[in-house]
Amino acid sequence: MVKLAYKLMELVALSLGLPADRFHGFFKDQTSYIRLNHYNPYPSPSPSPHLALGLGIHQDSGVLTILNEDDVGGLEVKRKTDGEWVQVKSTPDAYIINIGDNTQVWTNDEYESVEHREVVNSERERFSIAFFLHASSYTMVEPLEELTSEQNPAKNRAYSWGKFIAHKKWSDFQKLSVENVQISHLTDFRISK
Numbered sequence: 035m036v037k038l039a040y041k042l043m044e045l046v047a048l049s050l051g052l053p054a055d056r057f058h059g060f061f062k063d064q065t066s067y068i069r070l071n072h073y074n075p076y077p078s079p080s081p082s083p084h085l086a087l088g089l090g091i092h093q094d095s096g097v098l099t100i101l102n103e104d105d106v107g108g109l110e111v112k113r114k115t116d117g118e119w120v121q122v123k124s125t126p127d128a129y130i131i132n133i134g135d136n137t138q139v140w141t142n143d144e145y146e147s148v149e150h151r152e153v154v155n156s157e158r159e160r161f162s163i164a165f166f167l168h169a170s171s172y173t174m175v176e177p178l179e180e181l182t183s184e185q186n187p188a189k190n191r192a193y194s195w196g197k198f199i200a201h202k203k204w205s206d207f208q209k210l211s212v213e214n215v216q217i218s219h220l221t222d223f224r225i226s227k
Contacts, residue, residue: 035100035165036066042098042131043167050144052180057140060097063170065199073108073152073160089152095202096168099132103162112149119151136169139190142177171196 040061044054071089091112103109107124122130138147154160169175176192 035068036064036167038129039066039098039100039165039167042100043137046137046141046145050141050181052178056178056180057097060136060169060173061167063172065168065171066096067166067168069164069166071152071160071162071164073154073162075159076154076156091149091151093147093149094132094134094166095136095199096134096166097136098134098167100165100167101130101132101162102164103130104160106155106158106160108153108155108160109162110151110153112151114148121153134167136175136195139175139193140178140181142181142186143189144181168199169195171199 040058043057047054047056101109103124105124105126107121109122109124109130110119111122112118113120132150133145133147135147137145152160152162173195174192175195175198177188177190182188
């Protein structure tokens with residue numbers, strides 16, 4: 035998974051006119067992990083099983099996610115044009131790749147992290163395996179200087195990845211009064227320039 039993730043980040047770099055290895059330095063002591071997910075079927079009968087969530091609305095905060103899911107499916111992405119939820123078709127022997135917030139910031143919004151959720155099935159259990167590529171904990175996440183200019187200023191402020199992830203894991207997000215916590219909702223991990 036790490037080799038595949040690095041290759042994907044090389045392709046992102048090349049697509050932006052950057053050297054293939056531009057992102058490599060962020061992963062010397064990467065903090066990636068794999069999560070195995072099991073979703074029980076939503077109890078029937080139910081008037082709205084499509085409203086049962088296995089995992090609520092969120093964006094992946096790291097670099098990217100490589101997802102393998104079974105044929106049951108359940109991943110939905112929020113379409114930016116109209117805010118509608120669209121089911122991602124499960125494809126045998128294929129991975130689903132989600133861009134994370136770190137990549138969105140590094141690329142100065144050229145690549146975007148998408149809101150998504152997991153909806154459970156009313157009849158069948160569901161399994162998925164997700165690999166999360168994360169930078170080294172000491173990484174400063176900020177728009178790459180090669181992708182910013184006077185005409186295209188930085189769209190995000192710099193923040194410490196390690197401080198952000200620690201804050202996210204230990205915070206009580208209920209106090210923030212937001213449904214979908216974004217990097218812009220938290221301020222004490224930001225480093226001002």
